[in-house]
Amino acid sequence: MVNGAKNRVWEEVLSNRSDAIQSLNHQGFFEITSQEVNRISKKKSGPDFRNLSKFDKREDLPDVFVENELNILPISRKKYLVGHFDEYANLSSAEATSVEKYQVPNLASLLGNSATWNENSWISAGLAANVFDQAFEDSDFIRTINGRMGGGNWQFNISDFQDNHHFTLQLENPQIEIDTVLESPKAVYIIEAKQVKEDNFLIRQLYFPYRKLLSDLKIDNKPIIPVFFEINAASQYARVRVFSFDDDTHYNSIREIRRFEFQLIDRNETETAASLLQYAQSVITHDTVGKLFPQANDMSKVLELMMILKRRPLTKTEIAENFNFDPRQSDYYVKNILMYFGLAEQIDSRFKLTVRGKHIAQQAVGQRNILLAREIISYSLFNHLIQRRIIHGRLNKKDIIHEMLIEDLGLSISTVERRASTVNAIIEWIMLQILD
Known part of the structure; x- marks a missing residue:
């Protein structure tokens, strides 16, 4: 929009x-x-x-x-x-095969609410927690270059939208901005960090710094590796995407070669699989109903919306503007998740958090996520499924559909099959909140 x-x-x-x-x-x-x-x-x-x-x-x-x-x-x-010019590249949406967990670094200047950190603070936290050691399979990083600077003078090729023609262009020292460069004895890493989840990005934010180092600074004694660092502060979750340019002279030759996902855990967090299972087995559950049944797979947006509604009530249109999507999609997050689980309410045309929703939103990030997870598993369907997920170590779509049919939600088979992916996404998000 x-x-x-x-x-x-x-x-x-x-x-x-x-x-x-x-x-x-x-x-x-x-x-x-x-x-x-x-x-x-x-x-x-x-x-x-x-x-x-x-x-x-x-x-x-x-x-x-x-x-x-x-x-x-x-x-x-x-x-x-x-x-x-075709300036953008799609980001793979494939599910992570694993998510590593690290404690929030015990540094005075990084303690507090990580939801308020900027991109540079996240990079600092990643360095302090040795995240990049594992992400890059490297070590002994020194932070070298960052900020705005001249991009240098060099020539490059870029494709058109149909990829059947390319333009040869000459740069004359345009201003570029680099979030940070890390250098190790083995390689140089250019990091572009974003606190938004997108499905595409502007290649220039990596390519121009890459060519600055290669063609202007003449670094040729070690590989220069472009990195896109996606940050979801609301979930203390991040994704490190490592790229390669197959042809140094071609803007569109970018290719993702590795991905590493991790979550920062608050130092006072204590939720384990055993404690969550014990809670699920002892809590008195609410019935799960079909009306307004969840259909949004991105829990990070749910958390972001809670943080926004904590500050002030919003209309459906205002929610859509905050997230840059169609107003119809607002319902997926505010009605089909927050209202469904009793965490938000609608008064006239505006949505606001309930007392319970406010209480959860006011907690530190780790505790907030645990309380939200516990709120969700107080509903029978999610309760049964989280127990099954913890005990058996996995859930397949057939298991989820079977439990949804037992709940007698009043949904058609085709709707149940579609909503099963949302249920799975919520369960897997809950699993991310436990320490083991």
Whole structure:
């Protein structure tokens, strides 16, 4: 969902450039300056160029770019190319084969609510907990480069949207930003960290720093390894994706070669499989009903929504704007999860946390997640399934469907089969909250 001001400014930019269409048809791109865009944006009371050109994922692109298969690339400090460039790569959504757990580092400056850490704090925590040792199968890291800098002067190729043509472009020291570079005796790691879960990302955020080190700093005595570090602060969960560029000169030659997932555990956390099983076996359960039955697989968004609703009530539209999705999807998280488990309520057009929901949301991250897990397993279906998961070590789809049918939810077989994946996602999220 792109900001309306961005759309208006870029529509005006393209309509003001009579040569733009001709240039796009002839060579596939046209040149533009930040000053030119800022002048138009100022007339329309729009944002500055830095915000106008920040498109970290495909969904951030203005409508006029999407409709005409356009993207924007910086080529110098003030000059940009708008053209038919394929700038994004999809992120694999395959399930993790394992999730490692580490205690939150015992450092005074990192103690407190990890949900408020920025990306650099997460990188520091990863270093202190030796996460990257295991993720990279390497050690003895030194943090070297970070921040904004000139990107250097070098040439590269980039594909168009159909991947049947590539453009050869020349950079003239555009400004780039590097979150951090770690160097070991064996390799150099460029880390781009994001506190959002996306299904695609802007390759340039890794490729330009990669070429800066390779072509400008002339590092050729050890491999340069690009890394995308996805952080979910609400769950204290993160994913380290290790990439390779198969062709140093080609922007689109990026390939994921390894993935490592981990969770930080609060030092005072004590929930184990045995304690959770004991709770599940002793708690008095609520009946599980079919109405508003959960259908959202991403518990991290549920936790994020709880944190937002802790601050103030929101309408369905406001929830959608916070998460950049269709208003219909708001129901999946607020009605089909939070209201379903008694943690939120609707008053007129706004949703707010219940007393129980507020109590859970106010806890430190680890305790909050455990309380939410216990709240969920106080419902009979989830109670039976978590017991089965702990005792037998696994659940398959057939087990889940069987339990859902026993519960007599009043759902059709096809709906039960679809909802089984959501149930499994919730159960596996609960399993992440235990220490062993």
